Amino acid sequence: MKHQHKLSFVTDDQPEQMGADMAIQFMLMMLFQLVSEMADDPRGFRLDVHKELSDLVATYKLPPMPEPTARKIRASAGKVLNGIMMRSFEQNAASRVS
Numbered sequence: 001m002k003h004q005h006k007l008s009f010v011t012d013d014q015p016e017q018m019g020a021d022m023a024i025q026f027m028l029m030m031l032f033q034l035v036s037e038m039a040d041d042p043r044g045f046r047l048d049v050h051k052e053l054s055d056l057v058a059t060y061k062l063p064p065m066p067e068p069t070a071r072k073i074r075a076s077a078g079k080v081l082n083g084i085m086m087r088s089f090e091q092n093a094a095s096r097v098s
Contacts, residue, residue, distance in 0.1 A: 029084045050085045054078065 032049070039045035057077045062070050 025080060025084060032084060046085055050081065053081050057081065 032046075036042045036045050036049075057074055060074075062073065
């Protein structure tokens with residue numbers, strides 16, 4: 001069964017997976033923020049880690065699949081990494097201001 005909301009379709013089995021993915025991303029963001037705040041150069045640390053993780057996303061050996069699917073997977077992983085890094089950076093900057 002699909003539930004239609006204005007712009008999306010969500011099947012009955014997707015909300016649980018989406019919630020788990022969201023929780024994992026939040027935990028990773030929090031851990032990354034804590035670790036980066038301990039670094040001598042938090043911004044440089046975040047940039048270095050982002051580069052290393054981006055390189056891993058680009059070179060990770062995926063199982064055989066059509067190239068468009070592999071590109072979508074890599075783009076999705078990159079989006080998640082960018083989001084985690086950016087939110088970590090924004091929260092770090094906001095905590096300094098307050």
